[in-house]
Amino acid sequence: MDGLLVFGKTGQVAQELARVAPDANFAGRDQADLTDPAACAALIRERKPRAVINAAAYTAVDKAESDADTARLVNADAPAAMAAACAKLGIPFVHISTDYVFDGSGDQPRAEDAATGPIGVYGQTKLDGETAIAATGAQAAIMRTSWVFSAHGNNFVKTMRRLGAERDRLTIVADQIGGPTAAADIARAALSMAEAMTADPAKRGVYHFAGGPDVSWADFAREIFAQSGLSPEVADIPSSDYPTPAKRPLNSRLDCTAITKDFGIARPDWRVSLQDVLKELSA
Numbered sequence: 001m002d003g004l005l006v007f008g009k010t011g012q013v014a015q016e017l018a019r020v021a022p023d024a025n026f027a028g029r030d031q032a033d034l035t036d037p038a039a040c041a042a043l044i045r046e047r048k049p050r051a052v053i054n055a056a057a058y059t060a061v062d063k064a065e066s067d068a069d070t071a072r073l074v075n076a077d078a079p080a081a082m083a084a085a086c087a088k089l090g091i092p093f094v095h096i097s098t099d100y101v102f103d104g105s106g107d108q109p110r111a112e113d114a115a116t117g118p119i120g121v122y123g124q125t126k127l128d129g130e131t132a133i134a135a136t137g138a139q140a141a142i143m144r145t146s147w148v149f150s151a152h153g154n155n156f157v158k159t160m161r162r163l164g165a166e167r168d169r170l171t172i173v174a175d176q177i178g179g180p181t182a183a184a185d186i187a188r189a190a191l192s193m194a195e196a197m198t199a200d201p202a203k204r205g206v207y208h209f210a211g212g213p214d215v216s217w218a219d220f221a222r223e224i225f226a227q228s229g230l231s232p233e234v235a236d237i238p239s240s241d242y243p244t245p246a247k248r249p250l251n252s253r254l255d256c257t258a259i260t261k262d263f264g265i266a267r268p269d270w271r272v273s274l275q276d277v278l279k280e281l282s283a
């Protein structure tokens with residue numbers, strides 16, 4: 001789309017946006033450091049884009065526990081400043097959030113209006129970002145996604161390919177269930193939302209978008225190995241056997257029906273998207 005400004009250049013979603021929206025402007029850390037929210041707003045005022053997508057975030061879940069001030073600036077204060085600038089220009093703002101805004105209780109998929117309750121700093125700062133964006137009154141869409149993977153950056157698929165080639169046996173948590181989501185699918189969906197919002201100012205709100213079917217990390221790992229021709233033994237473990245600084249939600253299932261109804265965006269099968277990513281990784 002013409003006149004699109006994207007925050008983020010090097011991240012998984014940003015790099016996939018560069019493929020589907022090659023004419024967009026991508027602001028990396030050098031042009032807009034998200035620890036400086038005013039600078040992010042100023043960039044929007046200067047460039048006067050037709051729409052903004054924020055694909056940058058503080059995504060180091062464990063590190064955030066001991067670096068909450070930076071995580072809050074990047075995940076809450078900067079997106080709030082971006083949304084306020086978009087509201088002033090009257091342009092749509094697409095922001096990406098996470099399943100980690102939920103507490104992970106129960107075993108049912110959550111709809112957009114389900115009660116939030118983050119259990120870590122990353123999830124809390126992402127939720128604070130959502131709330132602050134809504135308060136600006138901008139025409140904003142917040143897409144909550146989960147378990148992002150791609151051929152670039154850091155993600156579970158790349159970690160498993162590395163560990164699966166090095167080790168005979170891996171222990172992987174099997175009590176966290178969610179929807180792995182290809183960054184390429186997120187990029188297409190975010191772009192399509194920005195386009196639809198430009199055409200229809202009534203379109204806005206929080207939307208869940210994740211790959212299906214829902215699986216455990218252990219089953220996700222098994223599929224990665226099956227498709228990669230690797231055969232380490234995968235042993236299921238409970239989260240309690242994999243201690244980390246930040247707790248992760250157990251139930252990350254997202255009900256993705258609203259985005260289909262309002263934007264015509266279908267839930268992607270992550271197993272198909274995984275084939276493309278593995279092909280790219282082995283090329």
Ligand SMILES: NC(=O)C1=CN([C@@H]2O[C@H](COP(=O)(O)OP(=O)(O)OC[C@H]3O[C@@H](n4cnc5c(N)ncnc54)[C@H](OP(=O)(O)O)[C@@H]3O)[C@@H](O)[C@H]2O)C=CC1
Pocket residue numbers: 008009010011012013014028029032033034035054055056057058059074096097098099126145146147148149153154183
């Ligand atoms: N990764 C995941 O599993 C999930 C991600 N999400 C959300 O999806 C969105 C995209 O995530 P993803 O593509 O995976 O993220 P990545 O971790 O791949 O990339 C993060 C991006 O944010 C940028 N960034 C971080 N801090 C700053 C800063 N201070 N100033 C400027 N840029 C900064 C990074 O730039 P640099 O390279 O310079 O550090 C990088 O481009 C985020 O909103 C995230 O919360 C939601 C669910 C799951």
Ligand SMILES: Cc1cn([C@H]2C[C@H](O)[C@@H](COP(=O)(O)OP(=O)(O)O[C@H]3O[C@@H](C)C(=O)[C@@H](O)[C@H]3O)O2)c(=O)[nH]c1=O
Pocket residue numbers: 059060061098099100145146147148155156159170171172173176217242248
């Ligand atoms: C490497 C490894 C990980 N695991 C577990 C730990 C964790 O519960 C799970 C996934 O590991 P990760 O480090 O990818 O998890 P994490 O970085 O927490 O992933 C999250 O990132 C943020 C940004 C999000 O928004 C979430 O949707 C989610 O994708 O796998 C094992 O059980 N065994 C292993 O050998």
Ligand SMILES: [Mg+2]
Pocket residue numbers: 059060061154155
């Ligand atoms: Mg991670």
